[in-house]
Amino acid sequence: MSFDPAFALSILPLLARAALTTIAAAACGYAFALIGGLALALARLHGPVITRRAVAFALEFVRSTPLLVQVFFLYFVLPRFGIRMGAFQTGVLAIGIHYAAYLAEVFRSGFQSVGQGQWDAALGLGLHRWQCYRLVILPQIVPPLIPAFGNYLVLMFKDTPLLSAVSVPELMQTAKLIGSETFRYLEPFTLVALFFLVMSLISAVLIRLAEVRFQRWIAR
Amino acid sequence: MPPLAFLEYGPPLLSGAVVTIKLALLSEVVALLVGFVVGPALLSRWSPLRVLCRCYVELFRGTSALIQLFFLYFVLPQLGVDLPPVTVAVLGLGLNSGAYCAEFVRGAILAVPRGQREAAAALGLSRRDQFRFVVLPQAAFYAVPPLGNMSIDLLKLTSIVSFITIADMTFVAYQINQTTLDTIPLFSMVLAFYFVVAQAIAFAFRRAESRLGRGMRRVSTLP
Numbered sequence: 001m002s003f004d005p006a007f008a009l010s011i012l013p014l015l016a017r018a019a020l021t022t023i024a025a026a027a028c029g030y031a032f033a034l035i036g037g038l039a040l041a042l043a044r045l046h047g048p049v050i051t052r053r054a055v056a057f058a059l060e061f062v063r064s065t066p067l068l069v070q071v072f073f074l075y076f077v078l079p080r081f082g083i084r085m086g087a088f089q090t091g092v093l094a095i096g097i098h099y100a101a102y103l104a105e106v107f108r109s110g111f112q113s114v115g116q117g118q119w120d121a122a123l124g125l126g127l128h129r130w131q132c133y134r135l136v137i138l139p140q141i142v143p144p145l146i147p148a149f150g151n152y153l154v155l156m157f158k159d160t161p162l163l164s165a166v167s168v169p170e171l172m173q174t175a176k177l178i179g180s181e182t183f184r185y186l187e188p189f190t191l192v193a194l195f196f197l198v199m200s201l202i203s204a205v206l207i208r209l210a211e212v213r214f215q216r217w218i219a220r
Numbered sequence: 221m222p223p224l225a226f227l228e229y230g231p232p233l234l235s236g237a238v239v240t241i242k243l244a245l246l247s248e249v250v251a252l253l254v255g256f257v258v259g260p261a262l263l264s265r266w267s268p269l270r271v272l273c274r275c276y277v278e279l280f281r282g283t284s285a286l287i288q289l290f291f292l293y294f295v296l297p298q299l300g301v302d303l304p305p306v307t308v309a310v311l312g313l314g315l316n317s318g319a320y321c322a323e324f325v326r327g328a329i330l331a332v333p334r335g336q337r338e339a340a341a342a343l344g345l346s347r348r349d350q351f352r353f354v355v356l357p358q359a360a361f362y363a364v365p366p367l368g369n370m371s372i373d374l375l376k377l378t379s380i381v382s383f384i385t386i387a388d389m390t391f392v393a394y395q396i397n398q399t400t401l402d403t404i405p406l407f408s409m410v411l412a413f414y415f416v417v418a419q420a421i422a423f424a425f426r427r428a429e430s431r432l433g434r435g436m437r438r439v440s441t442l443p
Contacts (some may be wrong), residue, residue: 064372064410064418066379069390073411076403114248159285160410172286193291195285200282 008187009180012204015191018174025092025170026157033156034149037103044104045111062101068162070094075166093165099156106148110141132190143214150207154200171195229396229406236310236392237413243309243378243388244417246373250314255321256369262326273322280319286380289310293384309381317374324370328363329355361432368425372418379414389413 044055061071071094078085085093114137122132159173175188261273278344280288289312296303332355340354382391393410397403 053227061411064376064422065414066376066390068379068382069393069407069410069414072390072394072397073407076397076401076407080403102275121310161286164286165383172290176290176343179294185290185298189287189291189295193287196284196287197279197282201278 002043003186003190005182007182008191011188014174014178015171015188015195018169018171019195021088021168022160022170022196025088025095025160025163027154028092029099029160030153030156032092032177033099033103033152035099036096038107040100040104041107041111042046044108054110055109059101060215062098063105067095067098067159070098071162074214087163087168091168092167095156095159095163097153098159102148102152106145106152107141110145111137113144114140119140119182143217146211146214147207150203150210154203157199157203158196226259226331229402229409231397232392233389233406233413236387236389239387240330240364240375240378240413241391241417243306243386244371244375247313247317247378248374250310250372251317251321251370252367254314254318255325258318258322259325260329260356262322263329277319277322280316281323283315285312285377286383288316289384292355295312303382305381305386308384309378309386313374313377313381317370317377320370320373323366324360324363324366325341328359328361331362332358361429364425364429364432368422368429371421371425374415375421376414390410430441 009140040055040059043051044059045052047055071091074094075087075090078090118136118140119132122136123129124192127135163170164173167173171192175192178188179185239358258273261269262277264270289308292303292308292312293305323435336354336358337350340350345353350374378388379390381388382394387392387395389410393406397406400406
């Protein structure tokens with residue numbers, strides 16, 4: 001059996017539609033992970049002692065258990081508590097929580113890298129705590145963290161095929177369906193692999209560009 | 221958690237746990253072998269080897285592990301290569317983690333101070349011996365923390381073998397869940413299992429780091 005370009009071309013529209021689902025899942029999951037990660041990092045640094053300990057343990061727990069098991073857990077457990085969500089929403093939630101745990105550590109390392117003097121100066125100028133974060137601390141910590149954020153975005157993107165376990169119609173699931181219907185696995189899987197490869201390479205370039213831009217912006 | 225659930229699901233889950241640990245260990249061996257061969261090759265002076273290894277690393281890091289597993293499982297038989305599922309799993313997981321491992325090893329080699337190699341050269345060691353006796357042992361120390369993370373990621377990654385119907389921990393739990401729908405105790409046990417094993421791996425690598433670090437500190441405090 002060899003690669004059949006005509007067949008590959010014929011399944012392209014189906015895969016393109018599935019690619020949109022994959023991208024949507026990654027985008028929603030990442031937005032959730034960014035917000036959740038920031039909130040968790042703040043809770044981990046500034047909460048009461050009990051909250052801090054609990055959050056630290058929860059982060060460690062989420063990071064050292066497989067995403068696939070977490071997807072299953074949410075998919076089967078949430079309906080028990082009356083929370084009915086589609087497979088896509090559950091998948092995005094699972095992937096968002098998983099990566100929020102990673103991004104929280106990234107944010108935390110950023111916050112800890114800011115010197116006390118920055119806080120003293122900002123508070124001395126009469127800024128509120130929230131204004132300090134927004135105007136002084138966050139603009140300083142985000143640029144150096146961009147490579148880390150980018151890496152996790154790429155990692156998360158490559159984890160979206162796991163959502164096929166709860167039959168979210170993303171790329172992997174679609175490719176597998178095409179394969180089982182036509183008994184041709186080579187073409188769909190090659191196209192999916194190419195898609196992910198190209199997306200990873202593009203993101204690598206974009207991350208490099210963003211890094212350079214932000215450094216220039218900081219230097220200004 | 222009711223003790224009944226533990227008694228009922230314990231034995232099948234335990235057999236799944238054995239499969240998971242076996243797979244994790246075998247793929248770890250493959251990943252380390254690949255990483256410690258390809259990693260130095262990424263820095264080779266011979267460009268064809270360097271380019272070939274770079275292609276391998278980018279290909280396996282750029283596509284998802286699940287796709288690689290499916291390629292080996294579904295496509296290879298159609299090309300006439302029929303491997304048993306466990307071999308597919310070990311190969312797929314090992315080659316995927318091996319690509320990451322190679323990058324860590326490469327980074328660790330570059331982290332060894334230049335002076336070490338120069339000193340070895342001044343002592344008359346051949347290029348090969350400089351690498352074998354001076355650079356590599358130190359690089360191994362620098363590589364320990366990232367390799368610890370890789371090993372935990374690899375443990376978590378083994379859960380995807382349930383997609384190719386290998387009865388690992390995740391697969392067994394999923395199967396039992398299909399008939400009993402006793403999700404909470406079942407998956408709590410599974411999550412706890414992965415958590416405990418991951419902590420054990422982290423502990424082992426911290427020990428390895430301090431063990432390897434002893435010699436490093438002695439060397440670095442010499443006048």
